Amino acid sequence: MRSNDEIRNSIEAFSARELTELEDSLSDNWYLEKLNIGQKIAATRKEGNFLVIAGPGTGKTHTLAYRVLHMIKTGTDLSKVVVITFTRKAGNELKYRINQLMPNTELGFVGTFHGFANHISQMNGKQSPISKFRLLDAEDDRQVHSLVMTDYRGFSKPIRAGRIQKLISYCVNTDMTPQEYIKKFDLRNLMDDGDAIEAYRKVYERYKVEHMLANYDDMILKISHFMDHKENRLPLPYKYLMIDEYQDTNKMQLDFIKKLNIPNVMAIGDDFQGIYSFRGADHKIILNFYRDFEDAKMIKLTRNYRSVPEIVNRVNQTVEASKLGYQKVLISAKDMSGYVEVVPGNTLESHRDFVISKIKEKPEESHALIYRYNKHRTVFEKALINEGIDYAVYGGVRLLERKHIKDVLAFLMVYLNRRDVVSYNRILTIYPGIGPKTAKRLMKYELKDTDRLNDEKTAFVGQVRDILTTTVNKDELLSLVIKLYMSIYDLIESDYYTVSDVKDDFQLLTDLLQSYESLENFIINLILDPVVDLKKGKNPKVILTTIHSAKGLEFENVYYFHSHDWYKNYDLEQTEEDRRLFYVGISRAKNNLYVFDHTDVPRPFESILKDFEKIDMASVSDDSSDPEEANDVETEKDEKKEQSNVIKVDFGSGKRK
């Protein structure tokens, strides 16, 4: 099998003459002046399939925005352009950057995979296979599992609904069987239940169809199948597809893209930034682009505009230390120096004091604390509050995903649709002691069969019934629901949110509802288009974030904490994913990078850190400190100096499958 670098080394570079000709042909396009030659080529290639492989900070998002600008300037009908981003946040960032270049620009579609599946569904109206389905977000989907599992007797031992949900979703996304999943992750305690889970999966799928329910995976799958039936669906009007963060694509998403049959595909990504394997992403998909899309060409960007040379060299070194045979050479375009330090210390408390003092030294600069698990942020959060330093949290539980908010939304959904069994079950089972079985009976008899309940539960069910049958406007309805919820809040288990947190969140929800015309619109928008929680501060300079949520962002100062405490079997794959996480985390830093060396961090990280510390700063190449020297265009003279940034690939004659 060829290694990743062998695949890349088979790449044929543009000749110096070809590059000069290309550069000349683009010289009239003054609006591209700010791009380097690699970026220019990516921005101006319209027809054909292209893979842009680019390291962190090399301007992938920047180039995408300019590509749209170039399309506008050259008269492309933008309604034929689709951009798929990995998260809604990334989609919004791209829209923002495009609108900075050209205000009021509207594309055919910009958003996530399931957002696009939903878009196609809406285009097809009643013909869509999911037109009448109630869409489930992840939390609702888990409720469905809870409901189905109450009647399923096949498992040899109790299994949590969340665990089954994760397992089945992974299998759907990767086309794997539960048995294969159990083997892959060496889940010994599920070894005997592989067949039972397979059988359960069928029951669960049937339940969703019978109750007209579709989760995010179903949206993509059902629309993918629908695309096979030309006779039923409207032809897609799109000519250009761009996909960002292509290294995080999984098999189901790849199949979906191929079914769309959009003639010109540009995928953008960094094969070393793949950090979503736990959700079924397969970072090898990026290397097989040439097999999946006809006559693909590759464009490589290696000039980093974000970080100082000291940091870029550490980033390069992290890639080189990989055991999977990668070699990447990023070149810093910055003509200034920065600082890198591995900070020793045993406790999170000593690290906290260090970080707080650094933040106080430079309050006007941006500071990001990057950690792997949310629990690590608590010690910093408290200190920041005590010091009166404003901050924001990325990657925590967002407003609309918080349990109390979801509980209240469920009331509103049942008010609109009494047949919404998922929400109905949720609101009844909020009350401790009312389980799914009792809830089922109560639903069946329209909340009247309370004989077997004690007085408190009967009173609660009576209040629910009153709310559901009253006629009030949307704002009054929400206020009634909140009042009932707060009256039983003491009974509801929550070790995470204080009463005052919950009240603040409800106030935000009340304000949000007021800005909508109708309850129906509010619900549809909240499920498909969740609002980001902007409650804490407006533009705080200090950000607490998980590595996954830091993706795509940049900060002047980065404090990187690593940790992985629950893995027992650390294999090469896992260690390499950790290395990629480390790479994503440290490459967010523009000027100063501090890496924290916990002595209690388990060993796999130690080896990554050792590789990192080994770097001899004296060996930093001169090429990288001089942005003018580090030219992106490969000329014959430069041949030995750096690999070309702009590369044409002869990928053979792979056909779109």
Ligand SMILES: Nc1ncnc2c1ncn2[C@@H]1O[C@H](COP(=O)(O)OP(=O)(O)OP(=O)(O)O)[C@@H](O)[C@H]1O
């Ligand atoms: N040609 C250029 N000239 C000057 N600045 C640039 C250029 N290209 C990109 N930049 C700047 O470099 C920074 C990184 O760009 P961008 O966020 O688009 O990188 P990226 O490749 O998407 O990064 P990552 O993969 O790490 O998220 C941004 O501040 C951007 O404005």
